[in-house]
Amino acid sequence: MLVKFLLPQKLRLAYSAFGFSVIIALGACSQKAVTTTTPAPPTTPDTAPASPKATYQVPVDYYTLDNGLKVVLSPDKTTPIVTVAAYYNIGFRNEPKDRTGFAHLFEHMMFQGSQNLGKMEFIQLIQRNGGVLNGSTRFDFTNYFEIVPANKLETILWAEADRMRGLNITQDNLKNQQEVVKNEVKVNVLNQPYGGFPWLDMPQYANKNWFNAHNFYGDLKDLDAANLDDVKNFFKTFYSPNNAALVVSGDFDPAQAKAWVKQYFDAIPAADLPPKVDLTEPRQEKEQRFAKDDKLATKPALAFAYHMPDRNTPEYYAMGLLDQILIQGNDSRLYQALVQERGYTGSVSGGINSGLGNMFNYNGPMLWDGNLIHDSSVTADSIMAVIDREIKKLETNGIDQALLDLAIVKMRSSFYDQISQTYGFGKADLLASFALFDNNPARINTLENEFRKVTPELMQKTLREYLRPTNRTILTINPLAKS
Structure with a gap:
C-alpha cells in the first residue's frame, strides 16, 4: 500500500519512487566491537594536509551483537523524540536476476504482519503513539524508520524486532502486494509523463553490469512470477540481523536503550549470507x-x-x-x-x-x-x-x-x-x-x-x-x- 504523505520537498522527492509511506502528526548488551573514530587516510600529492577538525560532532556509540546486528546509538536531547531506523543490506542491485523488482516488493511485505502484530497493525501502533514511519528501497539497502515520542522507544524496538524475527508470509498477502506494486509501476512510470526519467531510466542505459542496469521497479511478468517460497527464502536470507544495522537517535538513555536492544534483538538467529554480488563496471571509453x-x-x-x-x-x-x-x-x-x-x-x-x-x-x-x-x-x-x-x-x-x-x-x-x-x-x-x-x-x-x-x-x-x-x-x- 502506498499512502500519499507530506514531507519537506527534498525528502519527498527522494522517497517518491520506491517507498511504502505513512505520516501522522507527531504528538547492558553483548558486544563484539566498538568503533567511534576513523583513522585519517595518508596524505598524497593530490591532497592537502588536513584542516582543523569540524567543531560539530554527532555522538556515536557503535557495537555489534553476537548475532551480527550492527547497532548505532546517537543521543540527542534537543527534542523529546526518538528515531529508530532498521536498514537491511539488500537493494535493487543484488536482487535475483529472474525476480526484478523483488527487493521493492518485499519492502511492501514487511507491513503485512509479523508474529505478534497483524496486518497493518505496525502502522496503527505508530499512529496510536503519535509517530511517523516510512520504508523505501534503494540501490544498496531497504530501510524502515519510525519517529515517535521519546517515551515510546521500547515499544518501537519491540515492534521492529518482532518483524525481523518473523513475518506473516501468506499467499493472500503476497498476491495483494504484487497487485499494489504493479499498480505503483503503472501510476508512477507507465502512465506518467516522463515516468522513470531519469532516475529509473539512466542506470539502465549508462551501465553494463546487469545488477546496476536492470529495471529496478520490476517487469510486470517478474512480479507476477514471484511465489511464496521466493518470499520465505528472501526473508530468511536478507532480513537477518547479520545483514542489518539498527540506529537509535534522539532523546534516550543509552544504557536503557542497550538493555532493550539486547532484550528484543539478541536472540534473533543469524543467517548464512550468499557471496557478495560483483557490481564492477568497465571503464567507459565512448559516449x-x-x-x-x-x-x-x-x-x-x-x-x-x-x-x-x-x-x-x-x-x-x-x-x-x-x-x-x-x-x-x-x-x-x-x-x-x-x-x-x-x-x-x-x-x-x-x-x-x-x-x-x-x-x-x-x-x-x-x-x-x-x-x-x-x-x-x-x-x-x-x-x-x-x-x-x-x-x-x-x-x-x-x-x-x-x-x-x-x-x-x-x-x-x-x-x-x-x-x-x-x-x-x-x-x-x-x-x-x-x-x-x-x-x-x-x-x-x-x-x-x-x-x-x-x-x-x-x-x-x-x-x-x-x-x-x-x-x-x-x-x-x-x-x-x-x-
Missing part, C-alpha cells in the same frame, strides 16, 4: 546516446550522466565539490548558463545518486547526472554544447582556491541540512549507511574534513578523468503528446 519515445510528454527532455569515481577515494570527494559548482543551486554554472543566460529551460536538476538518495548512502558504482525539460525549439546538441563549454571553462581556467572554498561552503550547508532533515531522520540515514557499508558510522564526523583536503590540482585531475565526453551517456525524451 553513448539514446532516445526514448514518451506518449504522454508534451516537451522534449534531456539527461546526461557520467560515471563516478570509486566511493571514499580523493576523487570521490572532489566530484562532490564539482557537483556543487556545476549543478547545485541557482549560482551553479549550468543553471546560470542554461536558465539565466539562454533561457533554454526553467530548471536543471541532478547530482550524485540523484532521485534515490545522496552521495553518501550507496555502496557501488554510481552516476553523476543532470536533467532538464526544454522547449522544442532547442536541440539536444545545443544544450550539450553549453554543458561542454562550462566544463571546458573549468578545465581551461582552472579551479582556484576561492571557487573551491565556495564549493566547500555549499557542501557543508548541504551536509548539515541532510543531518537535520525530518526530525533527525537524515542523521539516522547516514549513520545506518556508514555502519552497513563501512563498518564505521563515526565517518559522519570526518566527512567535512575529507572535503577540506581537496586541492585545486585534485579538482582538475578529477574533472579531466571523469567529466570527459567519452565517460558520459546522453538520454533524450521524444514527446509524442500534443501540448
Whole structure:
C-alpha cells in the first residue's frame, strides 16, 4: 500500500519512487566491537594536509551483537523524540536476476504482519503513539524508520524486532502486494509523463553490469512470477540481523536503550549470507546516446550522466565539490548558463545518486547526472554544447582556491541540512549507511574534513578523468503528446 504523505520537498522527492509511506502528526548488551573514530587516510600529492577538525560532532556509540546486528546509538536531547531506523543490506542491485523488482516488493511485505502484530497493525501502533514511519528501497539497502515520542522507544524496538524475527508470509498477502506494486509501476512510470526519467531510466542505459542496469521497479511478468517460497527464502536470507544495522537517535538513555536492544534483538538467529554480488563496471571509453519515445510528454527532455569515481577515494570527494559548482543551486554554472543566460529551460536538476538518495548512502558504482525539460525549439546538441563549454571553462581556467572554498561552503550547508532533515531522520540515514557499508558510522564526523583536503590540482585531475565526453551517456525524451 502506498499512502500519499507530506514531507519537506527534498525528502519527498527522494522517497517518491520506491517507498511504502505513512505520516501522522507527531504528538547492558553483548558486544563484539566498538568503533567511534576513523583513522585519517595518508596524505598524497593530490591532497592537502588536513584542516582543523569540524567543531560539530554527532555522538556515536557503535557495537555489534553476537548475532551480527550492527547497532548505532546517537543521543540527542534537543527534542523529546526518538528515531529508530532498521536498514537491511539488500537493494535493487543484488536482487535475483529472474525476480526484478523483488527487493521493492518485499519492502511492501514487511507491513503485512509479523508474529505478534497483524496486518497493518505496525502502522496503527505508530499512529496510536503519535509517530511517523516510512520504508523505501534503494540501490544498496531497504530501510524502515519510525519517529515517535521519546517515551515510546521500547515499544518501537519491540515492534521492529518482532518483524525481523518473523513475518506473516501468506499467499493472500503476497498476491495483494504484487497487485499494489504493479499498480505503483503503472501510476508512477507507465502512465506518467516522463515516468522513470531519469532516475529509473539512466542506470539502465549508462551501465553494463546487469545488477546496476536492470529495471529496478520490476517487469510486470517478474512480479507476477514471484511465489511464496521466493518470499520465505528472501526473508530468511536478507532480513537477518547479520545483514542489518539498527540506529537509535534522539532523546534516550543509552544504557536503557542497550538493555532493550539486547532484550528484543539478541536472540534473533543469524543467517548464512550468499557471496557478495560483483557490481564492477568497465571503464567507459565512448559516449553513448539514446532516445526514448514518451506518449504522454508534451516537451522534449534531456539527461546526461557520467560515471563516478570509486566511493571514499580523493576523487570521490572532489566530484562532490564539482557537483556543487556545476549543478547545485541557482549560482551553479549550468543553471546560470542554461536558465539565466539562454533561457533554454526553467530548471536543471541532478547530482550524485540523484532521485534515490545522496552521495553518501550507496555502496557501488554510481552516476553523476543532470536533467532538464526544454522547449522544442532547442536541440539536444545545443544544450550539450553549453554543458561542454562550462566544463571546458573549468578545465581551461582552472579551479582556484576561492571557487573551491565556495564549493566547500555549499557542501557543508548541504551536509548539515541532510543531518537535520525530518526530525533527525537524515542523521539516522547516514549513520545506518556508514555502519552497513563501512563498518564505521563515526565517518559522519570526518566527512567535512575529507572535503577540506581537496586541492585545486585534485579538482582538475578529477574533472579531466571523469567529466570527459567519452565517460558520459546522453538520454533524450521524444514527446509524442500534443501540448
